[in-house]
Amino acid sequence: MTIDKRISAFNQLAQLFKYITNKTEPELDELKIKFKNLDEEIGYALSDAEAYNNWFTRENVFFALNNWAEALSTSNLTEWVKDYPTVTTPKNVGIIMAGNLPLVGFHDLLSVVISGHNALIKTSSKDDKLMSFLIRFLHTIDEEFKTIIQTVERLEGFDAVIATGSNNTARYFEQYFSKVPNIIRKNRTSVAVLNGSETIEDFKALGNDVFRYFGLGCRNITKIYFKSEDQIPTFFENVLEWGDVVINHPKYANNYDYNRAIYLLGKDEFLDNNFVLLKKDANLHSPIAVVNYEIYDDLEAVKSFLSDNEEQIQCVVGHDMKDNPNYVEFGKTQTPTLTDYADNIDTLQFLAEL
Template identity: 75%
Template structure:
C-alpha cells in the first residue's frame, strides 16, 4: 500500500467513528450502506467491550472514538507525518498494548502503519474487543492491511518493540527487549497547580481532566496544589456534576468505599464530598476515587519539583505552568492531539530511525 492509501483508509475509519458516536453520515452513498450494514456488529462490539472490562462504559468508548474521529482526517495525518523521512525498509514492530483506556494502544498502531512498517499487535485482554473490530474493519478497506497489521498471541520475529505497562513490568520489558530498538513506557500521572484565579468554568473543566475514564489514564490529574485552603470549597463545588457519573459505577464506588475505610482506620487526613476523597499527601500518584493535594507558598518551588519529577508526569495544568513542557489547558488533558506522545517520546521519530 502507498502512504496515500493508508491515510485514506484511516480517514474512512474517522468517518466510521463519527457515524458511530454522532450518527454523522459519511461522504458517499457506498460508505453509508457499508456503515449501515455494520450497525449490529458495532453495537455488539461496544457492549462486548464493556462486558469484558466494566470500566469501558458506552460513554467512555464513545468519547475515545469521538476524539479519534477528529484526529484521523487526511489533513491531520498528512501534517503529522510530513516532517519525517521514513526509510523504505519495512520492519516488524511489536506493540504490547495497555488496556486501561479504550483504544489506548491505537496511537502506536497508527504510527507504525504510517511509518511503513508492519505492526505485530499484542492486545491487552482488557481492550481487545474494540481493537480487533477496528483491525477487522481495516481489512475490509484494503486486504493488504493483513500484511501490515497482525494481531498475535505471542511476540516473535520482531525488529523493534513499543511496550506499555507498569513500572514493574517495564523492568522485565527493558531486559527482554534490550537487544532491539525499543520504547518502554512506565507509569505516569498528571498534576494541576491552582493559584486562586481560576474561573468556575476552568475548575469545572478540571473535573473532566480528573474523572474522564474514571481517572484510570496517565493524563488524568491525580494531584492538585492549592495556594490556600479557601480554594477547596469552590473546587469541590465546580466538580460536583461528576458525582452522579462516577459514584453510580460499581467498580468506582467500590474503590471509593475501600479507600475511605482505609483512611478512616489509619486516621489519615482527608476531605470527602461523597464521591471523591481529597487526601493530604505528597505523592503524585493516587488511588482511584482519590485526589492527593498539598498547599504551596512559592510556586517556583512547585515548578522545580515538577521538573525534577518530569519522568513521572504526563500533563501539567495551571495558569502559572505555561512554561512547563507538559503544560495543557484546563479540560484538555483527555483530548490529546497526534503529537501528544505518551511519555513524551516521539514515536514517529523512533520509527523513522530504526
C-alpha cells in the same frame, strides 16, 4: 501501500467513528458495502467491550471515538507525517498494548502503520474487543492491511518493540527486548497547579481532567497543588456534575468506599464530598476515587519538584505552568492531538530511524 492510501484508510476509520457516535452519517452506504453487517458488528463491539471491561462505559467509549474522529482528518494526518522521511524498508514492529482506557494503544498502531512499517500487535485482554473491531475494518478497507497489521498471541520475528505496562512490567520488558530498538513506557500521571486566578469554567474543566475515564489514565490529574485552602470548596462545588457519573458506577463506588474506610481506620486526614476524597499527600499518584493535594507557598519550589520528577508526569495544568514542557490547558488533558506522545517520546522519529 503508499502514504496517501494509508492516510485515506485512517480517515475512513474516522468516518466510521463519527457514524458510531451518531454525530454524522458520512458515506454510510459505502461503509456498509465495505463491512457487511456493519451495524451488528458495531453493536457487538460496544457491548462486548463493556462486558469484558466494566470501566468501558458507552459514554467513555464514545468520548474516545469522538476524539479520534477529530484527530484522523486528512489534513491532520498529512501535517503530522510531512516532516518525517519515507520508510523504504518496512520493519516488523511489535506492540504490547495497555488496556486501561478505550483504544489506549491505538496511537502506537497508527504511528507504526502510517510510518510505513508492519505492526505485530499483542492486545490487552481489557481492550481486545474494540481494537479487534477496528483492525477488521482496516482489513476490509484494503486487504493489504492483513499483512501490515497482524494480531498475535506471542511476539516473534520483530525488529523493534513498543511496550506499555506498569513500572514492574517495564523492568521485564527492558530486559527481554534489550537487543532490539524499543520504547518501554512506565506509569505516569498528571498534576494541576492552581494560583487563585482560576475561573468557574477552569474548575469545571478541571473536573473533566480528573474524572474522565474514572481517573484511570496517565493524563488524569491525580494531584492538585492549591494556593489556598479556600479553593477547595470551589473545587468540590464545581465538580458536582461528575457525582452521578462516577458514584453510580459499581467499580468506582467500591474503590471510593474502600479507600474511605482505609483512611478512617488509619485516622488519615482527608476531605470528602461523597464521591471523591481529597487527601493531603506529597505523592503524585493516588488511588481511584482519591485526589492527593498540597497547599503551597513557593511556586518555584513546586516547579522545581515537578521538574525533578518529570519522568513520572504526563500533563501539567495551570495558568502559571505554561513554561513546563508538559503543559496542557484546563479541560484538555483527555483530548490529546497526534503529536501528544506518551512519555513525550516522538514515536514517529523512533520509527523513522529504524
